[in-house]
Amino acid sequence: MTAELLLWCVAALLATGAAGLLLHRRPMASAAVYAASLAITAAALTISARALLSPASLNGVISLPLGLPWLGTHFKVDALSAFFLLVINVGGAMASLFALGYGRHEETPGRVLPFFPAFLAGMNAVLLAADAFTFLFAWEFMSLSSWALVMAHHRRAGNAAAGYLYLLMASFGTLALLLAFGLLAGPSGAYDFAAIRQMPPAAAVSAVVLVLALIGAGSKAGLVPLHVWLPLAHPAAPTHVSALMSGVMTKVAVYGFVRIVFDLLGPPTWWWGAVVPFIGGITAVMGVLYALLQNDLKRLLAYSTVENIGIIFVGLGLALAFEANEMQAAAALAFTAALLHVFNHSLFKSLLFFGAGAVLSSTGERDMDRLGGLIHRMPRTAFAFLIGSAAISALPPFNGFVSEWLTFQAILLSPTLPQWLLKFLVPAVGALLALAAALAGACFVKAFGFTFLGRPRSDIAREAADTDRWSIAGMFILAALCLVAGILPGYFIDALGPVIEAMTGASLPRQEQLDWLTIVPIAQSRSSYNGLLVFFFIVLSASLAAEAIHRWASAAVRRSAPWDCGFPDSSPATQYSPGSFSQPIRRVFGSVLFRAHEEVQMPPPGDASPARLQVRLRDLPWDVIYAPMARAVAYCAERVNALQFLTIRGYLTLVFSALVVLLMVLAIWQ
Amino acid sequence: MITPLAFDVAHLFAGSLVLVSFMLLYQDRMTGLVNTFALHALVVSFSVAWQAYIQQAPHLYITAAIALGIKAIVIPVVLHRMIVRLGIHRTIEPVVGVGLTMLAGIGLIALSIMVMLPITAQAGTLAREDLAFALSVILLGLLMMISRRNAVSQVIGFMSIENGLILAATGAKGMPLVVEISVAFSILVALIVIGIFLFRIRERFETVDIHLLHEHRGEQP
Numbered sequence: 001m002t003a004e005l006l007l008w009c010v011a012a013l014l015a016t017g018a019a020g021l022l023l024h025r026r027p028m029a030s031a032a033v034y035a036a037s038l039a040i041t042a043a044a045l046t047i048s049a050r051a052l053l054s055p056a057s058l059n060g061v062i063s064l065p066l067g068l069p070w071l072g073t074h075f076k077v078d079a080l081s082a083f084f085l086l087v088i089n090v091g092g093a094m095a096s097l098f099a100l101g102y103g104r105h106e107e108t109p110g111r112v113l114p115f116f117p118a119f120l121a122g123m124n125a126v127l128l129a130a131d132a133f134t135f136l137f138a139w140e141f142m143s144l145s146s147w148a149l150v151m152a153h154h155r156r157a158g159n160a161a162a163g164y165l166y167l168l169m170a171s172f173g174t175l176a177l178l179l180a181f182g183l184l185a186g187p188s189g190a191y192d193f194a195a196i197r198q199m200p201p202a203a204a205v206s207a208v209v210l211v212l213a214l215i216g217a218g219s220k221a222g223l224v225p226l227h228v229w230l231p232l233a234h235p236a237a238p239t240h241v242s243a244l245m246s247g248v249m250t251k252v253a254v255y256g257f258v259r260i261v262f263d264l265l266g267p268p269t270w271w272w273g274a275v276v277p278f279i280g281g282i283t284a285v286m287g288v289l290y291a292l293l294q295n296d297l298k299r300l301l302a303y304s305t306v307e308n309i310g311i312i313f314v315g316l317g318l319a320l321a322f323e324a325n326e327m328q329a330a331a332a333l334a335f336t337a338a339l340l341h342v343f344n345h346s347l348f349k350s351l352l353f354f355g356a357g358a359v360l361s362s363t364g365e366r367d368m369d370r371l372g373g374l375i376h377r378m379p380r381t382a383f384a385f386l387i388g389s390a391a392i393s394a395l396p397p398f399n400g401f402v403s404e405w406l407t408f409q410a411i412l413l414s415p416t417l418p419q420w421l422l423k424f425l426v427p428a429v430g431a432l433l434a435l436a437a438a439l440a441g442a443c444f445v446k447a448f449g450f451t452f453l454g455r456p457r458s459d460i461a462r463e464a465a466d467t468d469r470w471s472i473a474g475m476f477i478l479a480a481l482c483l484v485a486g487i488l489p490g491y492f493i494d495a496l497g498p499v500i501e502a503m504t505g506a507s508l509p510r511q512e513q514l515d516w517l518t519i520v521p522i523a524q525s526r527s528s529y530n531g532l533l534v535f536f537f538i539v540l541s542a543s544l545a546a547e548a549i550h551r552w553a554s555a556a557v558r559r560s561a562p563w564d565c566g567f568p569d570s571s572p573a574t575q576y577s578p579g580s581f582s583q584p585i586r587r588v589f590g591s592v593l594f595r596a597h598e599e600v601q602m603p604p605p606g607d608a609s610p611a612r613l614q615v616r617l618r619d620l621p622w623d624v625i626y627a628p629m630a631r632a633v634a635y636c637a638e639r640v641n642a643l644q645f646l647t648i649r650g651y652l653t654l655v656f657s658a659l660v661v662l663l664m665v666l667a668i669w670q
Numbered sequence: 671m672i673t674p675l676a677f678d679v680a681h682l683f684a685g686s687l688v689l690v691s692f693m694l695l696y697q698d699r700m701t702g703l704v705n706t707f708a709l710h711a712l713v714v715s716f717s718v719a720w721q722a723y724i725q726q727a728p729h730l731y732i733t734a735a736i737a738l739g740i741k742a743i744v745i746p747v748v749l750h751r752m753i754v755r756l757g758i759h760r761t762i763e764p765v766v767g768v769g770l771t772m773l774a775g776i777g778l779i780a781l782s783i784m785v786m787l788p789i790t791a792q793a794g795t796l797a798r799e800d801l802a803f804a805l806s807v808i809l810l811g812l813l814m815m816i817s818r819r820n821a822v823s824q825v826i827g828f829m830s831i832e833n834g835l836i837l838a839a840t841g842a843k844g845m846p847l848v849v850e851i852s853v854a855f856s857i858l859v860a861l862i863v864i865g866i867f868l869f870r871i872r873e874r875f876e877t878v879d880i881h882l883l884h885e886h887r888g889e890q891p
Contacts, residue, residue, distance in 0.1 A: 653816045660781065660809070667784040 013121035020113030038096035048085035076130035079498040091248035101470030132181035132191040143170040162232035173219035180212035200266025220253035225621030235298035239357025247350035273321020281432035284310030328506035337406035351478035355385035358467035373456040384475035389444035397535035399485035487531035683717035684803040711741035800841025807834030
């Protein structure tokens with residue numbers, strides 16, 4: 001019943017997309033399409049939430065006579081897909097709500113309205129799929145519809161290149177997934193998930209499938225070094241789509257990885273638990289370092305997505321390590337941490353993108369060098385963005401803290417692992433994660449500080465106005481969810497119970513009957529966290545401090561200008577700039593990780609023009625992996641190109657020698 | 671059941687066809703080449719007629735008649751007239767290294783026997799030998815097409831490939847007549863098209879050496 005209802009939702013979204021295609025010239029088309037998307041995703045959200053809370057109500061597989069004739073298409077909702085459906089439809093509903101206001105500024109609605117509901121439909125279909133063909137078809141549908149959205153503003157500089165790169169990486173990832181499913185299906189070609197589960201592959205084959213799943217899902221999620229397309233393509237799309245791609249589509253990729261590796265692949269081997277957290281840790285640190293160096297607000301957020309995907313994969317990898325050693329409780333903890341972070345990241349990343357979108361729509365700027373002081377002009381957006389920044393920086397009492405804290409709890413259990421490699425590696429990954437968390441804090445100090453604080457750096461920022469009420473509503477709902485998930489994490493952990501149980505064979509102890517809404521993941525003796533108490537403490541101490549300052553300190557302040565607070569010149573250019581903020585980090589990591597190159601151009605003596613400091617940064621994986629690969633492909637293509645210009649006899653000779661070689665192979669091979 | 675004599679005669683015809691294919695390879699005059707091709711077609715038609723006799727398949731007589739009428743008589747006559755009209759009947763075509771071409775041909779026959787005999791282990795003896803010979807004729811025809819420069823020689827190489835296909839098809843029992851007729855007609859059409867094409871090339875470039883065509887292609891690297 002659940003799967004059936006959700007399939008109707010998918011169909012309704014596709015119909016909305018078709019309607020958008022037909023009606024996009026009408027003045028009310030934008031509002032109608034987004035309102036329909038909002039209603040449908042809200043319905044899907046309710047259905048999947050009910051499915052997650054009462055997993056017993058989920059029943060069998062629905063087969064439709066579509067697709068390959070001997071296979072058909074199969075759809076099924078289980079606890080895992082119910083959870084991810086919930087995540088996706090929360091993000092989808094909020095993006096639709098935000099777009100009710102934001103979409104009015106769209107100059108080419110015909111390029112967005114048909115694809116937005118189709119994109120949502122594709123993501124839902126991936127989660128509903130219960131056989132490899134349907135999964136891959138929906139996956140590709142999702143990729144292509146999001147590609148169309150990335151290309152919505154294709155004339156803007158760089159967008160066409162971003163779209164091309166995205167298409168290339170998406171095809172590559174789908175190819176890897178196709179091969180993975182081919183190996184899983186085995187020689188008999190059993191593409192049904194239920195049939196794959198029946199016969200787990202041999203150890204060598206499962207290792208290859210793991211690598212292919214890492215490549216396939218990782219290229220969509222943005223694991224380093226497959227992340228290169230993400231910071232280009234995510235910001236290129238309209239903002240509500242950026243939020244969906246960053247906050248939600250990367251989660252579909254995580255779902256693909258979990259479905260293949262935890263569900264279909266059979267019991268893990270211990271070294272999987274070394275590879276996956278290692279890649280996750282590297283991804284987290286690289287992602288946040290890149291984020292910290294960006295001056296483009298949306299690109300900063302896209303790089304920060306790479307970081308959070310790293311954190312999620314660390315959790316998933318630890319779950320694999322513990323599960324391989326039959327430490328089910330610890331595996332359940334790590335898996336809970338990863339899934340909770342999936343949920344949390346979808347909330348605050350959507351929120352932050354909405355904030356960036358609000359700034360973009362009222363100022364037309366994404367460059368933080370030209371923003372500033374917006375807290376006075378856009379107070380409500382600033383407040384919501386601040387909450388999102390605190391949540392993504394893992395500050396209590398918000399939700400980001402809970403999931404990262406749980407990840408660290410899982411890392412602290414690593415000394416009990418029997419393998420020495422893991423004993424050494426996992427704490428190192430923990431150190432990477434701690435570094436990433438600290439840098440994420442710095443990164444969002446930068447994002448919030450330079451966008452909303454200080455003095456406006458351009459006229460357009462000086463005259464900005466706060467955004468419309470639909471967008472504000474979307475942001476505030478997400479901010480409220482961040483807070484609720486932060487102070488009442490026990491309920492969310494309990495709701496995840498069936499998913500964890502199904503994937504790792506154990507689940508965390510029930511949290512809801514504990515006193516004062518504390519969460520205690522392992523045992524009372526280890527550690528516990530009480531979001532509510534922290535929240536009350538923060539509220540109380542902050543109010544008292546504010547009261548004290550206003551009562552005693554402010555009253556004593558007299559206005560005077562003896563020293564101008566370091567701003568004798570009133571030009572906003574004298575302020576600390578985003579580039580200056582990240583300069584120490586750039587200097588520390590610059591020469592190795594970013595191949596940073598700084599150059600000071602002094603004007604000749606007597607010339608009054610200003611000196612210029614030029615900084616050039618390179619993406620290391622791009623230089624080390626992609627550029628040589630592109631050169632190799634170009635070289636081969638050029639060599640093969642000569643085949644286009646043979647004589648008739650040349651072609652005949654080619655065919656003849658190919659025939660003779662094949663015949664010889666046949667003769668020898670027998 | 672095939673008697674030893676019937677087998678031997680069929681074998682003789684198939685073997686002669688391979689021999690005539692070799693003869694095609696070392697002809698260096700246009701007229702000689704066309705005459706040898708007529709011989710090639712004649713041998714094919716005998717071979718097909720013999721197959722019709724031993725398989726008691728009367729429709730194969732029609733195939734044989736078509737081969738005899740069109741390929742052994744009409745096409746050689748047309749080619750002779752074409753050669754005369756093009757004024758290349760005295761041309762000595764440089765065959766690139768007769769010795770080398772013949773050696774390559776021997777290698778191809780060895781290859782086709784090595785390929786064919788193991789895979790057709792279940793088939794009857796006659797069919798096996800026939801298939802091996804037919805593959806040799808096809809490969810020799812291809813070799814001829816790539817070792818000659820003149821367009822007329824290429825047409826002849828192409829048609830000798832077709833003779834090889836007929837040999838293969840009649841050796842295996844029961845190729846429908848329709849297929850044979852359509853193949854024969856397509857060969858005839860190909861001859862006409864190529865013939866017209868040859869005169870057009872000749873008018874435009876005053877030669878039928880296809881190497882010179884290459885310089886007139888639209889796209890160049």
